[in-house]
Structures are given as structure tokens and as C-alpha cells.
Amino acid sequence: QSVLTQPPSVSAAPGQKVTISCSGSSSNIGNNYVSWYQQLPGTAPKLLIYENNKRPSGIPDRFSGSKSGTSATLGITGLQTGDEADYYCGTWDSSLSAGGVFGGGTKLTVL
Amino acid sequence: QVQLVQSGSELKKPGASVKVSCKASGYTFTSYAMNWVRQAPGQGLEWMGWINTNTGNPTYAQGFTGRFVFSLDTSVSTAYLQISSLKAEDTAVYYCARESDSASFDYWGQGTLVTVSS
Numbered sequence: 197q198s199v200l201t202q203p204p205s206v207s208a209a210p211g212q213k214v215t216i217s218c219s220g221s222s223s224n225i226g227n228n229y230v231s232w233y234q235q236l237p238g239t240a241p242k243l244l245i246y247e248n249n250k251r252p253s254g255i256p257d258r259f260s261g262s263k264s265g266t267s268a269t270l271g272i273t274g275l276q277t278g279d280e281a282d283y284y285c286g287t288w289d290s291s292l293s294a295g296g297v298f299g300g301g302t303k304l305t306v307l
Numbered sequence: 308q309v310q311l312v313q314s315g316s317e318l319k320k321p322g323a324s325v326k327v328s329c330k331a332s333g334y335t336f337t338s339y340a341m342n343w344v345r346q347a348p349g350q351g352l353e354w355m356g357w358i359n360t361n362t363g364n365p366t367y368a369q370g371f372t373g374r375f376v377f378s379l380d381t382s383v384s385t386a387y388l389q390i391s392s393l394k395a396e397d398t399a400v401y402y403c404a405r406e407s408d409s410a411s412f413d414y415w416g417q418g419t420l421v422t423v424s425s
Contacts, residue, residue, distance in 0.1 A: 198351060231411035233352075240402055240418050241344075241352065246411035284352050288410060295368045296342065296354035 199224060200285055200299035207305040208275050216270045216302045218285030224297055228288045230268040232261055235282045235301075244283075245270065277306050309333040311403055311416035318422045324391040327419045329403030336384035337361050340406040343377060343388050346418075347399040357406060358386060393423045 201219040208214040218230065232245035243252050245261035248268065260271040268285055285299040314328040329341065343355040356367040358377040365377040376389045386403055401419050404412035 229410060231409075233412070235352075240415040241404075241412070242415070243407075243411055243413050246407065246409045246413070250409075252413065282351075286352070286354075286412070293369050295356065295366070296344075298352040298354060301351040 198300040199289060199297040200287070202283075202285060202299035202302045204300070205303045205305065207307055209307050210275050210277060212275050213271065213273045214275060214304065215272075216283050216285075216304070218268045218270070218299050220266050220268075220287065220297075222266060223291040224266075224287050224289040225263065225268055226266040227290060230261065230263050231286045232259075232268075232270045233284045233286060235284065237281070241284065272304070275306050280304055280306050309405070309414045311405065311414055313401075313403060313416040313419045316420040316422070318424065319393050320425055321393055321395060321423055323393050323423075324389060325393060325421055327388040327390075327401050327403075327421070329386040329388070329416050331384045331386070331405070334405075337381055339408075341377075341379075341386040342404045342406050342412060344402045344404055344412075344415075345399045346402065347396075350399075355388075355401075360386070390421070393421075395423050397421060398423050 229247045233241040234244045235241045248263040249261040258273045282301045284301045289297045310332045312330045317325050337360045342357040345353045355371045358365045374391050378387045403416040405414040407413035
């Protein structure tokens with residue numbers, strides 16, 4: 197059971213838009229920055245979004261992030277077949293079990 | 308360019324130990340903390356803890372105390388993860404990940420598959 201809650205899967209057609217939600221609590225998302233990671237099949241995770249809504253160099257603006265209260269959302273527009281991957285949200289938790297936490301991951305299928 | 312290069316896959320018997328290395332290049336090793344993340348087969352990411360690359364002080368997540376040890380050799384810009392008394396449930400890919408100034412994991416190693424089987 198992950199500390200952060202994500203839908204197990206989402207799907208959309210090429211060219212469409214999809215959003216992936218990430219729900220937490222005041223001890224994690226509510227008081228810390230959220231990051232998003234893309235994991236293509238058989239590869240290491242890659243940073244997509246940091247500090248809730250910033251993109252590292254080289255990440256296209258088709259990817260966006262937002263945060264409101266204890267939830268965060270990753271948006272992907274202009275879907276491409278190459279976007280098929282697992283997506284994870286991550287942040288830090290300041291509860292008794294303080295440390296890094298991830299969502300359970302969301303499998304994106306581009307139909 | 309920043310790179311984290313991990314050691315190769317390992318096949319170990321239950322009860323044995325394994326040491327995974329993570330060699331950093333392209334930046335000042337002691338300027339960024341190093342984290343370790345586990346991914347069991349078909350499962351999600353699990354944060355194991357981090358090590359302060361300045362002081363060598365490790366912090367372990369719940370569930371990763373006792374058999375798991377983080378260490379460094381700053382002379383060769385390398386972080387290590389050692390797991391002792393291996394169990395079948397330790398079978399997973401282990402990643403090292405650099406912690407950026409924004410508290411995200413901006414660079415990851417390619418992962419090391421550790422398989423524990425008799």
C-alpha cells in the first residue's frame with residue numbers, strides 16, 4: 197500500500213490529452229514539492245516534473261504538473277505512442293516514518 | 308554530463324550478501340545526497356533511504372534497517388548498497404538516484420537486478 201494514491205491505469209488515443217492524479221496528505225504533498233517520473237519499459241525512471249510544475253531541460257512542454265492542497269496532477273497533451281510508460285509521483289513525508297514516498301504508479305496506454 | 312553507473316546483475320543464494328555500486332561522474336560527488344530506491348518485479352518504486360555524501364551519515368527507511376547498509380568511497384565518487392542475509396523477497400532492481408537541490412531525484416543509475424534464489 198503506497199503512501200500516495202494514483203490510479204493504476206489510464207488510456208487515451210494518440211493526440212489526445214490525459215491527466216494522472218496523485219493524492220496524499222498534509223504530511224507529504226500538503227507541505228512538500230511534488231515530482232513526477234516516467235519509467236519506460238525496461239528502463240530507469242526519469243524526472244519529468246519537479247517542484248510541482250517545473251520541467252527539467254529537455255522535457256517537452258506537452259508535460260505539465262500542478263498541485264492543489266494534498267493532491268497533484270500530471271498532464272500530458274498531444275499523446276504519442278512513445279509516451280506509453282509507467283508514471284510515478286513522489287514527494288517527501290514529514291510524519292513519524294519520514295522520508296521519500298512514491299505513488300503506486302500509473303500505467304499509461306496510448307490506444 | 309551527469310552519469311550514475313551501477314554494477315551488473317547479481318545472482319545470490321539465500322543467506323548470502325551482495326554489494327551494489329553506483330559510480331558518479333560529471334559533477335562534484337559530495338555536493339548532492341545519494342538515495343536508493345527498490346523496485347520488486349512488476350511492482351512500483353520504494354524509497355530505501357539516503358546517504359549524506361559529505362558526512363557519510365546514512366538514513367534508512369522503515370523496512371530497510373538492519374540488513375541494509377549504505378556507504379561511500381568519495382575518492383572514487385562511488386556509493387554502495389550492501390544487503391546481508393539475503394532473502395527471496397530481496398529480489399528486485401535497485402536504483403541509486405541523485406537528490407537535486409529541489410529535493411527531487413534528477414539523475415538515476417541504470418539499475419542493478421539482484422536475484423536471490425537457491
